[in-house]
Amino acid sequence: MKKLFTLGIALLTLTVLAACGGDENADASGKETIQFGATSGPYSDMVTKAIAPLLEEKGYEVKNKEFTDYVQPNKALASGDLDANLFQHGIYLESFAKEHDLDLSEVIIVPTAPMGIYSNQFDDIESIKKGSSMALPNDPTNLARALIILEDEGLVKIKEDVDPLRASLRDIKENPKELEFVEVEAAQLPRLVDSEDLSLVPGNYALAAEMDLLNALALEDMPDQYRNRVAVKTEDLDSQFVKDIKEVIESDEFEKIIDEEFQGFGKPAWMKEE
Structure with missing residues:
Protein backbone atom coordinates (compact mmCIF):
# COMPACT_ATOMS: atom_id res chain seq x y z
CA MET A 1 0.00 0.00 0.00
CA LYS A 2 2.79 2.39 0.87
CA LYS A 3 4.36 1.86 -2.58
CA LEU A 4 1.03 2.43 -4.31
CA PHE A 5 0.46 5.60 -2.31
CA THR A 6 3.94 6.92 -3.20
CA LEU A 7 3.39 6.11 -6.89
CA GLY A 8 0.04 7.92 -6.84
CA ILE A 9 1.62 11.04 -5.36
CA ALA A 10 4.36 10.98 -8.00
CA LEU A 11 1.85 10.66 -10.83
CA LEU A 12 -0.24 13.50 -9.40
CA THR A 13 2.86 15.70 -9.15
CA LEU A 14 3.79 15.02 -12.77
CA THR A 15 0.25 15.83 -13.90
CA VAL A 16 0.29 19.18 -12.07
CA LEU A 17 3.70 20.09 -13.47
CA ALA A 18 2.61 19.23 -16.99
CA ALA A 19 -0.52 21.36 -16.64
CA CYS A 20 1.50 24.30 -15.34
CA GLY A 21 4.21 23.97 -17.97
CA GLY A 22 2.26 23.67 -21.23
CA ASP A 23 3.60 25.36 -24.32
CA GLU A 24 6.32 27.69 -23.11
CA ASN A 25 5.51 30.06 -26.01
CA ALA A 26 1.83 30.35 -25.16
CA ASP A 27 0.26 33.21 -23.21
CA ALA A 28 0.97 32.84 -19.50
CA SER A 29 -2.78 33.02 -18.87
CA GLY A 30 -3.27 29.95 -21.06
CA LYS A 31 -4.54 31.95 -24.06
CA GLU A 32 -3.70 30.06 -27.23
CA THR A 33 -5.92 31.80 -29.83
CA ILE A 34 -5.90 35.50 -30.69
CA GLN A 35 -8.98 36.77 -32.50
CA PHE A 36 -8.07 39.82 -34.57
CA GLY A 37 -10.47 42.09 -36.41
CA ALA A 38 -9.59 44.36 -39.31
CA THR A 39 -11.31 46.18 -42.14
CA SER A 40 -11.06 44.34 -45.44
CA GLY A 41 -8.16 45.51 -47.56
CA PRO A 42 -4.58 46.41 -46.62
CA TYR A 43 -4.96 46.17 -42.85
CA SER A 44 -6.61 42.77 -42.98
CA ASP A 45 -3.72 41.80 -45.25
CA MET A 46 -1.27 43.18 -42.70
CA VAL A 47 -2.76 40.95 -40.03
CA THR A 48 -2.68 37.81 -42.18
CA LYS A 49 0.66 38.41 -43.92
CA ALA A 50 2.77 40.18 -41.31
CA ILE A 51 1.34 39.79 -37.81
CA ALA A 52 -0.28 36.34 -37.73
CA PRO A 53 2.72 34.36 -39.05
CA LEU A 54 5.02 35.85 -36.41
CA LEU A 55 2.52 35.23 -33.61
CA GLU A 56 2.08 31.66 -34.84
CA GLU A 57 5.83 31.18 -34.41
CA LYS A 58 5.24 32.02 -30.75
CA GLY A 59 2.68 29.22 -30.47
CA TYR A 60 -0.57 31.13 -30.97
CA GLU A 61 -3.38 30.36 -33.36
CA VAL A 62 -4.44 33.63 -34.98
CA LYS A 63 -7.86 34.19 -36.51
CA ASN A 64 -8.82 37.33 -38.42
CA LYS A 65 -12.36 38.60 -38.91
CA GLU A 66 -12.88 41.13 -41.70
CA PHE A 67 -15.24 44.10 -41.33
CA THR A 68 -16.64 46.46 -43.95
CA ASP A 69 -17.44 49.37 -41.61
CA TYR A 70 -15.67 51.42 -38.94
CA VAL A 71 -18.18 50.87 -36.12
CA GLN A 72 -18.41 47.14 -35.51
CA PRO A 73 -14.68 46.42 -34.99
CA ASN A 74 -14.57 48.54 -31.82
CA LYS A 75 -17.90 47.27 -30.53
CA ALA A 76 -16.80 43.68 -31.11
CA LEU A 77 -13.54 44.41 -29.29
CA ALA A 78 -15.31 45.96 -26.31
CA SER A 79 -17.76 43.04 -26.08
CA GLY A 80 -14.97 40.45 -26.07
CA ASP A 81 -15.72 39.00 -29.51
CA LEU A 82 -12.28 40.24 -30.58
CA ASP A 83 -8.99 40.28 -28.70
CA ALA A 84 -7.46 43.04 -30.84
CA ASN A 85 -8.29 45.10 -33.89
CA LEU A 86 -6.39 47.01 -36.55
CA PHE A 87 -8.17 49.59 -38.70
CA GLN A 88 -8.21 53.05 -37.09
CA HIS A 89 -6.02 56.04 -36.36
CA GLY A 90 -5.57 57.53 -32.93
CA ILE A 91 -7.99 60.43 -33.28
CA TYR A 92 -10.81 58.08 -34.32
CA LEU A 93 -10.05 55.56 -31.56
CA GLU A 94 -10.11 58.26 -28.89
CA SER A 95 -13.29 59.94 -30.12
CA PHE A 96 -15.16 56.67 -30.75
CA ALA A 97 -14.27 55.24 -27.34
CA LYS A 98 -15.37 58.46 -25.63
CA GLU A 99 -18.63 58.72 -27.60
CA HIS A 100 -19.61 55.10 -26.94
CA ASP A 101 -18.16 54.88 -23.41
CA LEU A 102 -15.75 52.07 -24.31
CA ASP A 103 -12.53 51.35 -22.42
CA LEU A 104 -10.12 50.74 -25.32
CA SER A 105 -6.42 51.50 -25.66
CA GLU A 106 -3.81 51.46 -28.38
CA VAL A 107 -0.98 48.94 -28.28
CA ILE A 108 1.31 50.14 -31.04
CA ILE A 109 1.21 52.25 -34.20
CA VAL A 110 1.79 50.40 -37.49
CA PRO A 111 2.90 51.46 -40.99
CA THR A 112 -0.04 53.11 -42.72
CA ALA A 113 -0.99 53.85 -46.31
CA PRO A 114 -0.57 57.63 -46.74
CA MET A 115 -2.82 60.07 -48.53
CA MET A 222 1.64 61.57 -41.99
CA PRO A 223 1.48 62.66 -38.33
CA ASP A 224 1.36 59.62 -36.06
CA GLN A 225 -2.13 60.63 -34.91
CA TYR A 226 -3.34 59.62 -38.38
CA ARG A 227 -1.52 56.30 -38.55
CA ASN A 228 -3.40 53.12 -37.78
CA ARG A 229 -2.78 51.18 -34.60
CA VAL A 230 -3.54 47.91 -32.93
CA ALA A 231 -6.14 48.40 -30.20
CA VAL A 232 -7.23 46.18 -27.32
CA LYS A 233 -9.43 46.45 -24.26
CA THR A 234 -7.61 48.54 -21.67
CA GLU A 235 -7.89 45.74 -19.12
CA ASP A 236 -5.81 43.51 -21.44
CA LEU A 237 -2.89 45.92 -21.90
CA ASP A 238 -0.66 44.01 -19.49
CA SER A 239 -1.65 40.57 -20.79
CA GLN A 240 1.07 38.40 -22.28
CA PHE A 241 -0.69 38.07 -25.64
CA VAL A 242 -0.73 41.87 -25.99
CA LYS A 243 2.96 42.06 -25.11
CA ASP A 244 3.60 39.42 -27.77
CA ILE A 245 1.62 41.37 -30.39
CA LYS A 246 3.75 44.43 -29.64
CA GLU A 247 6.94 42.40 -29.73
CA VAL A 248 6.31 40.88 -33.17
CA ILE A 249 5.37 44.27 -34.65
CA GLU A 250 8.60 45.73 -33.29
CA SER A 251 10.64 42.90 -34.83
CA ASP A 252 12.96 43.11 -37.82
CA GLU A 253 10.96 40.31 -39.44
CA PHE A 254 7.80 42.43 -39.37
CA GLU A 255 9.54 45.43 -40.94
CA LYS A 256 11.00 43.21 -43.67
CA ILE A 257 7.50 41.99 -44.59
CA ILE A 258 6.24 45.59 -44.66
CA ASP A 259 9.07 46.63 -46.98
CA GLU A 260 8.34 43.74 -49.34
CA GLU A 261 4.53 43.57 -49.27
CA PHE A 262 3.38 47.09 -48.37
CA GLN A 263 5.48 49.44 -50.47
CA GLY A 264 4.65 53.10 -50.06
CA PHE A 265 3.29 52.70 -46.52
CA GLY A 266 4.56 55.41 -44.20
CA LYS A 267 6.35 54.19 -41.09
CA PRO A 268 5.60 55.55 -37.61
CA ALA A 269 8.12 57.58 -35.65
CA TRP A 270 9.20 54.64 -33.49
CA MET A 271 10.28 52.71 -36.60
CA LYS A 272 12.19 55.64 -38.04
CA GLU A 273 14.08 56.13 -34.78
CA GLU A 274 15.52 52.61 -34.80
Whole structure:
Protein backbone atom coordinates (compact mmCIF):
# COMPACT_ATOMS: atom_id res chain seq x y z
CA MET A 1 0.00 0.00 0.00
CA LYS A 2 2.79 2.39 0.87
CA LYS A 3 4.36 1.86 -2.58
CA LEU A 4 1.03 2.43 -4.31
CA PHE A 5 0.46 5.60 -2.31
CA THR A 6 3.94 6.92 -3.20
CA LEU A 7 3.39 6.11 -6.89
CA GLY A 8 0.04 7.92 -6.84
CA ILE A 9 1.62 11.04 -5.36
CA ALA A 10 4.36 10.98 -8.00
CA LEU A 11 1.85 10.66 -10.83
CA LEU A 12 -0.24 13.50 -9.40
CA THR A 13 2.86 15.70 -9.15
CA LEU A 14 3.79 15.02 -12.77
CA THR A 15 0.25 15.83 -13.90
CA VAL A 16 0.29 19.18 -12.07
CA LEU A 17 3.70 20.09 -13.47
CA ALA A 18 2.61 19.23 -16.99
CA ALA A 19 -0.52 21.36 -16.64
CA CYS A 20 1.50 24.30 -15.34
CA GLY A 21 4.21 23.97 -17.97
CA GLY A 22 2.26 23.67 -21.23
CA ASP A 23 3.60 25.36 -24.32
CA GLU A 24 6.32 27.69 -23.11
CA ASN A 25 5.51 30.06 -26.01
CA ALA A 26 1.83 30.35 -25.16
CA ASP A 27 0.26 33.21 -23.21
CA ALA A 28 0.97 32.84 -19.50
CA SER A 29 -2.78 33.02 -18.87
CA GLY A 30 -3.27 29.95 -21.06
CA LYS A 31 -4.54 31.95 -24.06
CA GLU A 32 -3.70 30.06 -27.23
CA THR A 33 -5.92 31.80 -29.83
CA ILE A 34 -5.90 35.50 -30.69
CA GLN A 35 -8.98 36.77 -32.50
CA PHE A 36 -8.07 39.82 -34.57
CA GLY A 37 -10.47 42.09 -36.41
CA ALA A 38 -9.59 44.36 -39.31
CA THR A 39 -11.31 46.18 -42.14
CA SER A 40 -11.06 44.34 -45.44
CA GLY A 41 -8.16 45.51 -47.56
CA PRO A 42 -4.58 46.41 -46.62
CA TYR A 43 -4.96 46.17 -42.85
CA SER A 44 -6.61 42.77 -42.98
CA ASP A 45 -3.72 41.80 -45.25
CA MET A 46 -1.27 43.18 -42.70
CA VAL A 47 -2.76 40.95 -40.03
CA THR A 48 -2.68 37.81 -42.18
CA LYS A 49 0.66 38.41 -43.92
CA ALA A 50 2.77 40.18 -41.31
CA ILE A 51 1.34 39.79 -37.81
CA ALA A 52 -0.28 36.34 -37.73
CA PRO A 53 2.72 34.36 -39.05
CA LEU A 54 5.02 35.85 -36.41
CA LEU A 55 2.52 35.23 -33.61
CA GLU A 56 2.08 31.66 -34.84
CA GLU A 57 5.83 31.18 -34.41
CA LYS A 58 5.24 32.02 -30.75
CA GLY A 59 2.68 29.22 -30.47
CA TYR A 60 -0.57 31.13 -30.97
CA GLU A 61 -3.38 30.36 -33.36
CA VAL A 62 -4.44 33.63 -34.98
CA LYS A 63 -7.86 34.19 -36.51
CA ASN A 64 -8.82 37.33 -38.42
CA LYS A 65 -12.36 38.60 -38.91
CA GLU A 66 -12.88 41.13 -41.70
CA PHE A 67 -15.24 44.10 -41.33
CA THR A 68 -16.64 46.46 -43.95
CA ASP A 69 -17.44 49.37 -41.61
CA TYR A 70 -15.67 51.42 -38.94
CA VAL A 71 -18.18 50.87 -36.12
CA GLN A 72 -18.41 47.14 -35.51
CA PRO A 73 -14.68 46.42 -34.99
CA ASN A 74 -14.57 48.54 -31.82
CA LYS A 75 -17.90 47.27 -30.53
CA ALA A 76 -16.80 43.68 -31.11
CA LEU A 77 -13.54 44.41 -29.29
CA ALA A 78 -15.31 45.96 -26.31
CA SER A 79 -17.76 43.04 -26.08
CA GLY A 80 -14.97 40.45 -26.07
CA ASP A 81 -15.72 39.00 -29.51
CA LEU A 82 -12.28 40.24 -30.58
CA ASP A 83 -8.99 40.28 -28.70
CA ALA A 84 -7.46 43.04 -30.84
CA ASN A 85 -8.29 45.10 -33.89
CA LEU A 86 -6.39 47.01 -36.55
CA PHE A 87 -8.17 49.59 -38.70
CA GLN A 88 -8.21 53.05 -37.09
CA HIS A 89 -6.02 56.04 -36.36
CA GLY A 90 -5.57 57.53 -32.93
CA ILE A 91 -7.99 60.43 -33.28
CA TYR A 92 -10.81 58.08 -34.32
CA LEU A 93 -10.05 55.56 -31.56
CA GLU A 94 -10.11 58.26 -28.89
CA SER A 95 -13.29 59.94 -30.12
CA PHE A 96 -15.16 56.67 -30.75
CA ALA A 97 -14.27 55.24 -27.34
CA LYS A 98 -15.37 58.46 -25.63
CA GLU A 99 -18.63 58.72 -27.60
CA HIS A 100 -19.61 55.10 -26.94
CA ASP A 101 -18.16 54.88 -23.41
CA LEU A 102 -15.75 52.07 -24.31
CA ASP A 103 -12.53 51.35 -22.42
CA LEU A 104 -10.12 50.74 -25.32
CA SER A 105 -6.42 51.50 -25.66
CA GLU A 106 -3.81 51.46 -28.38
CA VAL A 107 -0.98 48.94 -28.28
CA ILE A 108 1.31 50.14 -31.04
CA ILE A 109 1.21 52.25 -34.20
CA VAL A 110 1.79 50.40 -37.49
CA PRO A 111 2.90 51.46 -40.99
CA THR A 112 -0.04 53.11 -42.72
CA ALA A 113 -0.99 53.85 -46.31
CA PRO A 114 -0.57 57.63 -46.74
CA MET A 115 -2.82 60.07 -48.53
CA GLY A 116 -1.39 61.17 -51.87
CA ILE A 117 -1.82 63.72 -54.63
CA TYR A 118 -2.70 61.89 -57.85
CA SER A 119 -3.09 63.25 -61.36
CA ASN A 120 -3.45 62.06 -64.93
CA GLN A 121 -2.70 65.60 -66.15
CA PHE A 122 0.60 66.42 -64.47
CA ASP A 123 3.81 64.46 -63.89
CA ASP A 124 5.03 66.39 -60.85
CA ILE A 125 4.09 69.15 -58.43
CA GLU A 126 6.09 71.78 -60.30
CA SER A 127 4.11 71.30 -63.53
CA ILE A 128 0.70 71.99 -61.94
CA LYS A 129 -0.88 74.91 -63.80
CA LYS A 130 -2.69 77.89 -62.33
CA GLY A 131 -6.41 77.43 -61.97
CA SER A 132 -6.22 73.63 -61.91
CA SER A 133 -9.07 71.77 -60.24
CA MET A 134 -8.31 69.61 -57.22
CA ALA A 135 -10.65 67.16 -55.49
CA LEU A 136 -10.42 67.03 -51.70
CA PRO A 137 -12.14 64.91 -49.04
CA ASN A 138 -15.08 66.72 -47.44
CA ASP A 139 -14.87 65.20 -43.94
CA PRO A 140 -13.00 67.41 -41.44
CA THR A 141 -10.28 64.93 -40.47
CA ASN A 142 -9.22 63.98 -43.99
CA LEU A 143 -9.59 67.55 -45.23
CA ALA A 144 -7.14 68.75 -42.58
CA ARG A 145 -4.71 66.03 -43.66
CA ALA A 146 -5.09 67.11 -47.29
CA LEU A 147 -4.30 70.72 -46.43
CA ILE A 148 -1.17 69.64 -44.54
CA ILE A 149 0.08 67.87 -47.69
CA LEU A 150 -0.71 70.89 -49.86
CA GLU A 151 1.17 73.17 -47.47
CA ASP A 152 4.13 70.78 -47.31
CA GLU A 153 4.27 70.86 -51.12
CA GLY A 154 4.07 74.67 -51.25
CA LEU A 155 0.66 74.71 -52.94
CA VAL A 156 -1.15 76.57 -50.13
CA LYS A 157 -0.32 78.37 -46.92
CA ILE A 158 -2.48 78.02 -43.80
CA LYS A 159 -3.04 80.82 -41.30
CA GLU A 160 -0.47 80.71 -38.50
CA ASP A 161 -2.98 80.74 -35.65
CA VAL A 162 -4.83 77.62 -36.90
CA ASP A 163 -4.25 74.09 -35.59
CA PRO A 164 -3.16 72.18 -38.74
CA LEU A 165 -5.03 69.08 -37.57
CA ARG A 166 -8.30 71.08 -37.66
CA ALA A 167 -7.73 73.31 -40.67
CA SER A 168 -10.43 73.84 -43.30
CA LEU A 169 -10.61 75.65 -46.65
CA ARG A 170 -11.50 78.94 -44.95
CA ASP A 171 -8.13 78.77 -43.15
CA ILE A 172 -6.13 79.00 -46.40
CA LYS A 173 -4.17 82.24 -46.40
CA GLU A 174 -2.33 81.83 -49.70
CA ASN A 175 -3.17 79.83 -52.83
CA PRO A 176 -0.45 80.88 -55.31
CA LYS A 177 -1.61 78.56 -58.13
CA GLU A 178 -5.24 79.64 -57.63
CA LEU A 179 -6.33 76.02 -57.34
CA GLU A 180 -10.06 75.38 -57.52
CA PHE A 181 -11.07 72.96 -54.77
CA VAL A 182 -13.88 70.43 -55.13
CA GLU A 183 -14.95 68.73 -51.88
CA VAL A 184 -16.40 65.20 -52.14
CA GLU A 185 -16.76 62.08 -50.02
CA ALA A 186 -13.38 60.41 -49.55
CA ALA A 187 -14.52 57.14 -51.14
CA GLN A 188 -15.21 58.97 -54.42
CA LEU A 189 -11.77 60.55 -54.72
CA PRO A 190 -10.10 57.75 -56.77
CA ARG A 191 -12.70 58.26 -59.52
CA LEU A 192 -12.03 61.98 -59.64
CA VAL A 193 -8.43 61.43 -60.75
CA ASP A 194 -9.97 61.15 -64.25
CA SER A 195 -12.47 64.00 -64.08
CA GLU A 196 -10.43 66.60 -62.15
CA ASP A 197 -6.87 67.80 -62.74
CA LEU A 198 -5.75 66.46 -59.37
CA SER A 199 -7.23 64.43 -56.54
CA LEU A 200 -6.07 63.92 -52.98
CA VAL A 201 -6.82 60.28 -52.18
CA PRO A 202 -6.49 58.64 -48.73
CA GLY A 203 -4.30 55.55 -48.86
CA ASN A 204 -6.97 52.98 -48.02
CA TYR A 205 -9.24 54.22 -50.82
CA ALA A 206 -6.32 54.37 -53.25
CA LEU A 207 -5.45 50.74 -52.54
CA ALA A 208 -9.10 49.66 -52.74
CA ALA A 209 -9.17 51.22 -56.22
CA GLU A 210 -5.97 49.31 -57.10
CA MET A 211 -3.95 52.50 -57.40
CA ASP A 212 -0.18 52.32 -56.92
CA LEU A 213 0.85 54.50 -53.97
CA LEU A 214 4.20 55.10 -55.62
CA ASN A 215 2.47 56.78 -58.60
CA ALA A 216 1.42 59.74 -56.45
CA LEU A 217 2.93 63.13 -57.23
CA ALA A 218 3.45 63.43 -53.48
CA LEU A 219 2.68 61.31 -50.42
CA GLU A 220 1.89 62.83 -47.05
CA ASP A 221 4.39 62.87 -44.22
CA MET A 222 1.64 61.57 -41.99
CA PRO A 223 1.48 62.66 -38.33
CA ASP A 224 1.36 59.62 -36.06
CA GLN A 225 -2.13 60.63 -34.91
CA TYR A 226 -3.34 59.62 -38.38
CA ARG A 227 -1.52 56.30 -38.55
CA ASN A 228 -3.40 53.12 -37.78
CA ARG A 229 -2.78 51.18 -34.60
CA VAL A 230 -3.54 47.91 -32.93
CA ALA A 231 -6.14 48.40 -30.20
CA VAL A 232 -7.23 46.18 -27.32
CA LYS A 233 -9.43 46.45 -24.26
CA THR A 234 -7.61 48.54 -21.67
CA GLU A 235 -7.89 45.74 -19.12
CA ASP A 236 -5.81 43.51 -21.44
CA LEU A 237 -2.89 45.92 -21.90
CA ASP A 238 -0.66 44.01 -19.49
CA SER A 239 -1.65 40.57 -20.79
CA GLN A 240 1.07 38.40 -22.28
CA PHE A 241 -0.69 38.07 -25.64
CA VAL A 242 -0.73 41.87 -25.99
CA LYS A 243 2.96 42.06 -25.11
CA ASP A 244 3.60 39.42 -27.77
CA ILE A 245 1.62 41.37 -30.39
CA LYS A 246 3.75 44.43 -29.64
CA GLU A 247 6.94 42.40 -29.73
CA VAL A 248 6.31 40.88 -33.17
CA ILE A 249 5.37 44.27 -34.65
CA GLU A 250 8.60 45.73 -33.29
CA SER A 251 10.64 42.90 -34.83
CA ASP A 252 12.96 43.11 -37.82
CA GLU A 253 10.96 40.31 -39.44
CA PHE A 254 7.80 42.43 -39.37
CA GLU A 255 9.54 45.43 -40.94
CA LYS A 256 11.00 43.21 -43.67
CA ILE A 257 7.50 41.99 -44.59
CA ILE A 258 6.24 45.59 -44.66
CA ASP A 259 9.07 46.63 -46.98
CA GLU A 260 8.34 43.74 -49.34
CA GLU A 261 4.53 43.57 -49.27
CA PHE A 262 3.38 47.09 -48.37
CA GLN A 263 5.48 49.44 -50.47
CA GLY A 264 4.65 53.10 -50.06
CA PHE A 265 3.29 52.70 -46.52
CA GLY A 266 4.56 55.41 -44.20
CA LYS A 267 6.35 54.19 -41.09
CA PRO A 268 5.60 55.55 -37.61
CA ALA A 269 8.12 57.58 -35.65
CA TRP A 270 9.20 54.64 -33.49
CA MET A 271 10.28 52.71 -36.60
CA LYS A 272 12.19 55.64 -38.04
CA GLU A 273 14.08 56.13 -34.78
CA GLU A 274 15.52 52.61 -34.80
